[in-house]
Amino acid sequence: MAEPTLFDLSQPGKRCITMPQPARAPEQYLPEGQLRAEPPALPEVSEPEIARHYARLAAWNFNVDRNFYPLGSCTMKYNPRASEAIAAEPGWARLHPATPEECMQGALRLMRDLETWLAAILGMDAVSLQPPAGAAGEFTSLRVFRAWHDSHGDTARRRVIVPDTAHGTNPASVARCGWDVTVLTSDEEGRVSPDALRDVLGDDVAAIMLTNPNTLGLFETHVLEIAEMAHEAGALMYCDGANLNALLGHARPGDMGFDAVHVNLHKTFSTPHGGGGPGSGPIAVVAKLEPFLPAPRVRRAGEGTRTTGGEGALEWDWDRPQSIGKVQAWFGNFLVAVRAWAYIRSMGAEGLRQATEDAVLAANYIRRALEGELDLPYPATCMHECVFSAKTLADERGVHAADIAKRLLDYGIHPPTMYFPLIVEEALMIEPTETESKATLDQFIAAMREILRDAAEQPDLLHEAPHTTPVRRVDEVNAARKPVLRWQKT
Amino acid sequence: MPGTPHSDRDRREMLAALGIDAADALFADIPQSLRATAMPELPPPLTEMELRDEARRVSDLNRNLDDLVCFAGGGIYDRFIPAIVGSVASRPEFVTPYTPYQPEASQGTLEAIFEYQTMISELTALPVANASLYDGATAMGEAVLMAADATGRSRALMAGALAPAARQATRTYAEASGVQIAEVPWDDASGQTDLGALAEMLGDDVACVALQQPNYFGCLEEMAEASWLAHEAGALFIAMVEPISLGVLAPPGEYAADIAVGEGQPLGLPPGFGGPLLGMFACTEQHLRRMPGRVVGRSVDADGKVAYCLTLQTREQHIRRARATSNICTNEGLCALAASVYLAAMGPQGLREAALLGAERAHELQEAMADSGLQPRFGGAFLNEFALRLPGDAEATVRALCEDGWLVGPTLGRDYPELSDCVLVAATERRTREEIAGLAEALQRAARPED
Structure with missing residues (x-):
């Protein structure tokens, strides 16, 4: 049964919240012509109706608390409750960003801590917490690269090399930076090869963007040589950190020759995805790029500085003449940073290293269990995720990756990432993370086996899936052809 | 490791399924020269109980809006949240x-x-x-x-x-x-x-x-x-x-x-x-x-x-x-x-009332300021926020006010050097007439420290 919208439930005069009555009419202090002719037609509903409406909608969402999300490259970990509880404390949540620095020392210290810890984890020199999401982190890094090149009078570089396995945000962020994308074809092992790079590298290349491990879940084994070639050609190296969960405590982008890396706090550091956000996409850079980071930066208050906070006081450094400027209205998605701070503080270095090990173990456990059942175009040991293909099944039985994915919904399992990376036909990209028990992994494997058996014996069961969700397959073509993007009175 | 769903037995069984003894073998693709030789330097892990205390200890270094009366604006407002x-x-x-x-x-x-x-x-x-x-x-x-x-x-x-x-x-x-x-x-x-x-x-x-x-x-x-x-x-x-x-x-x-x-x-x-x-x-x-x-x-x-x-x-x-x-x-x-x-809870009527109450309080604030000899910097009509011109050092005044429990701001000097004597003040439906009188009084004290 469909849930009516709040607009369908609305009736004139119903209210949830009442307010004291204003004493003055707005005409007394507002110029004529500034007032709204018609009030906005917001829903008029009572509190019980609101509560029930959202409770019903909530029941229709898959979510990490209830469901396994083996979504490749999305790192759908469990979101620890302590992090949520801490971020909700008024000491953080009710802190106004325009508070004098003397009265925001806790926030500055937390940001400074998190910057320091991320730098240590990544092997980089300086961190900015300002980018509010991963794609913003990519754009910010490229913008920093551009400012660095410009500062050397090197303004002719226009190309950025991006492998064919990259996330869509990579080329989109390049375009946002006013640069052109050169796509680099992966080799037969699914990696970037120095030979292929040599063919496209030139003195007009501004940067190379690598995801490491890449979206096939494979470590870019030639990364050092690639970095050397890039630097030789005057280009900078960017690491898309979406897959950082494979590296914690085991390897550091800073040691691989990267000049900048972004981190998704909402992936690697267990902050929730919120049904699409908010995330947070801090970037870490090598020392030479630090002057170009977004302003302001946290610094220690010293001689001749404004703040009078005493020993160990911190303050904002706004005087950053080479900074690229701002990429968020204030200091980034701070309450997300609070959660990541709490997560790192509770895990410690050994805990993070163990988390990565368990994540990689779980991915390989699934890879091994299903390798005879689906195509595995790049059969090497994987890191935190593995990519299967339903190509043979599609060719022989007409059952596609999407059919398998939709059937998984009937088992209460969120589908893997589908049809990505683009170089794998009928791709199913599986990232179990370290927070799923072996029992859950076994249930997933059993579900997959049963689904693949059904694919052979009763393919329509898959073609028509899902059967148990609140709605069946949604007509997305119609939605795009005749867009209905808001409620209308019928 | 806190919160892990893996027992050592689980791990052993998974490793056995892969025919290996230790997960380290799974990292063999990372060239030896890139394998971390030391743990990142992080503080030792805390239990949840310790973590909550530590977080509180750090956040206690902040003064938040439960502790300050907020007349600050600049895009972030202390509105009532149902x-x-x-x-x-x-x-x-x-x-x-x-x-x-x-x-x-x-x-x-x-x-x-x-x-x-x-x-x-x-x-x-x-x-x-x-x-x-x-x-x-x-x-x-x-x-x-x-x-x-x-x-x-x-x-x-x-x-x-x-x-x-x-x-x-x-x-x-x-x-x-x-x-x-x-x-x-x-x-x-x-x-x-x-x-x-x-x-x-x-x-x-x-x-x-x-x-x-x-x-x-x-x-x-x-x-x-x-x-x-x-x-x-x-x-x-x-x-x-x-x-x-x-x-x-x-x-x-x-x-x-x-x-x-x-x-x-x-x-x-x-x-x-x-x-x-x-x-x-x-x-x-x-x-x-x-x-x-x-x-x-x-x-x-x-x-x-x-x-x-x-x-x-x-x-x-x-x-x-x-x-x-x-x-x-x-x-x-x-x-x-x-x-x-929020918008469903407020409805069109509640939203209008919140907007008008904020505006009304801001105008009362302006009047209270005028009584203290403080004027808005600009003559244009406003809704619930205005730039206030302060005698003396605006930054110092704002700090003194904060010490006293009142939050105003942002100051305008950094973005508009010609307005370095100005600060934004805003009111929402949460502010009371007593608080307005209190801020006016505190401002008089803070802006004239020589008195």
């Missing part, structure tokens, strides 16, 4: 899902965002709204780029009286794409954008004109006239608006704005030290397919039942890659949901 907002927005079913790319598993989030889009469309009186951007500042950056794309022109005129962070973020966005930003001066007496100057700056290379209503100084702009001037020159008009004010003020659609953006924090989000926020974005039908970010549409499922899904995705990075309308992927979905609950 209890139902936090109750709904903290449900794990909304907090922990992924982006709703799988509509069959995400009808809850999708229908909620469809409602959010409708509410933003209603507030702005523009026909289409997206599912959110990061914040008001970056939403402005997106709007300017969209206008440049729509008009094929490469110069943008932004009011100097428009929020500094939005101007700075827009520069960061736009200049990389070859779009030049020029700033329209404000009138020194009224604090409003100088429309005469705007008229002179307009030309056939201007993609858009952007004004904020009320502007950063709190002054009400002549939006209809600015919009008309922009359109006369073939430029688009972008309005940056404060959502609560739209309970009483003319919405962007009424003055023919092509794009409306805004900072959605006042809609039920805590100040949160400035993030996460909520970038509101709405526009006319004409520009729908140039719009950045996700959009939810209504469709039907295989049985013909009403169902929602993300739509027009061919605009987006995961399909269109380098030719996408924006690089944005993750947005502020949960904040948009909180804003929807």
Whole structure:
């Protein structure tokens, strides 16, 4: 049964919240012509109706608390409750960003801590917490690269090399930076090869963007040589950190020759995805790029500085003449940073290293269990995720990756990432993370086996899936052809 | 490791299935020279009990709005948040899902965002709204780029009286794409954008004109006239608006704005030290397919039942890659949901009352200040915020006030050196007449320390 919208439930005069009555009419202090002719037609509903409406909608969402999300490259970990509880404390949540620095020392210290810890984890020199999401982190890094090149009078570089396995945000962020994308074809092992790079590298290349491990879940084994070639050609190296969960405590982008890396706090550091956000996409850079980071930066208050906070006081450094400027209205998605701070503080270095090990173990456990059942175009040991293909099944039985994915919904399992990376036909990209028990992994494997058996014996069961969700397959073509993007009175 | 669901037995069984003794073998692809030889230097792990205490110890170094009486503004306001907002927005079913790319598993989030889009469309009186951007500042950056794309022109005129962070973020966005930003001066007496100057700056290379209503100084702009001037020159008009004010003020659609953006924090989000926020974005039908970010549409499922899904995705990075309308992927979905609950809880009447109460308190504040000999810097009409001129060092005064338990700000000196003696003060429905009298008194003390 469909849930009516709040607009369908609305009736004139119903209210949830009442307010004291204003004493003055707005005409007394507002110029004529500034007032709204018609009030906005917001829903008029009572509190019980609101509560029930959202409770019903909530029941229709898959979510990490209830469901396994083996979504490749999305790192759908469990979101620890302590992090949520801490971020909700008024000491953080009710802190106004325009508070004098003397009265925001806790926030500055937390940001400074998190910057320091991320730098240590990544092997980089300086961190900015300002980018509010991963794609913003990519754009910010490229913008920093551009400012660095410009500062050397090197303004002719226009190309950025991006492998064919990259996330869509990579080329989109390049375009946002006013640069052109050169796509680099992966080799037969699914990696970037120095030979292929040599063919496209030139003195007009501004940067190379690598995801490491890449979206096939494979470590870019030639990364050092690639970095050397890039630097030789005057280009900078960017690491898309979406897959950082494979590296914690085991390897550091800073040691691989990267000049900048972004981190998704909402992936690697267990902050929730919120049904699409908010995330947070801090970037870490090598020392030479630090002057170009977004302003302001946290610094220690010293001689001749404004703040009078005493020993160990911190303050904002706004005087950053080479900074690229701002990429968020204030200091980034701070309450997300609070959660990541709490997560790192509770895990410690050994805990993070163990988390990565368990994540990689779980991915390989699934890879091994299903390798005879689906195509595995790049059969090497994987890191935190593995990519299967339903190509043979599609060719022989007409059952596609999407059919398998939709059937998984009937088992209460969120589908893997589908049809990505683009170089794998009928791709199913599986990232179990370290927070799923072996029992859950076994249930997933059993579900997959049963689904693949059904694919052979009763393919329509898959073609028509899902059967148990609140709605069946949604007509997305119609939605795009005749867009209905808001409620209308019928 | 805290919270791990793996027992040592589980791990042994998984390793055995792989025919290895230790997980280390799985990292063999990482060249030996790149394998970490030492643990990252992090403080030792804390138990949950210790962690909560440590977090409290650090946050106690802050003074938050439970402790300070907030007359601060500048885009972040201490509005009343109905209890139902936090109750709904903290449900794990909304907090922990992924982006709703799988509509069959995400009808809850999708229908909620469809409602959010409708509410933003209603507030702005523009026909289409997206599912959110990061914040008001970056939403402005997106709007300017969209206008440049729509008009094929490469110069943008932004009011100097428009929020500094939005101007700075827009520069960061736009200049990389070859779009030049020029700033329209404000009138020194009224604090409003100088429309005469705007008229002179307009030309056939201007993609858009952007004004904020009320502007950063709190002054009400002549939006209809600015919009008309922009359109006369073939430029688009972008309005940056404060959502609560739209309970009483003319919405962007009424003055023919092509794009409306805004900072959605006042809609039920805590100040949160400035993030996460909520970038509101709405526009006319004409520009729908140039719009950045996700959009939810209504469709039907295989049985013909009403169902929602993300739509027009061919605009987006995961399909269109380098030719996408924006690089944005993750947005502020949960904040948009909180804003929807807030707007449903307030309703049109509650929103109007909140807007009017804030405005009323701000005018009472202005009167109380006048009694103390303190005047607004500008003469233009305002709603719930204005720039106050302080005698002496504004920064020091603000610090002294904070010590005393009163928060005002931001000060204007950093962004406007010529206004270094000014501070923004704002009121919301939460402020009382006693607090207004208290602030007036405290200001008198703080501004005249020699007394």
